[in-house]
Amino acid sequence: MPHQTIEGPITAQGLRLGIVVSRWNEFITKALLEGALDAVRRHGGSEDMVTVVWVPGSFEIPVAIQALAKTGKFDGLIALGCVIRGATSHYDQIASAVTSGLNSVALETGLPVSFGVITVESIEQAIERAGSKAGNKGAEAALVAVEMAHVLKQIRA
Secondary structure, eight states, X not given: OOOOOOOOOOOOTTOOEEEEEESTTHXXXXXXXXXXHHHHHHTTOOGGGEEEEEESSGGGHHHHHHHHHHHTOOSEEEEEEEEEOOSSTHHHHHXXXXXXXXXXXXXXXXXXXXXXXXXXXXXXXXXXXXXXXXXXXXXXXXXXXXXXXHHHHHHHO
């Protein structure tokens, strides 16, 4: 007996996307945002269908993502931020809180919430993940949101 396979096409055409971006480490997060918007455009989406929300830091991303999710206006949400390790445990606390918060929103709302919050050891690693050697994690997060929006629509159909 053949099985049913569900896969999401990677086309942003017609999708309404919300992006929440941290202003902290803005020189990195702006590059992540540009990568995400470029990926949406390259995959048939329109920036008119994208809402970008700026928040002070990565810690504030989950509550803004949750607020967007509760509007019912979006097919997928994208979280973009940059947490760079320092000499204190603050890094671990922020990274853990953001990860847990975003996961909770996704599970509570059933909306795809893609994780484009880079957690790195150094500014050099952040630069690599925001568009140089390691690609652009903002673009990757946008494509995850697009694919998952289609996957979840198919599952629910």
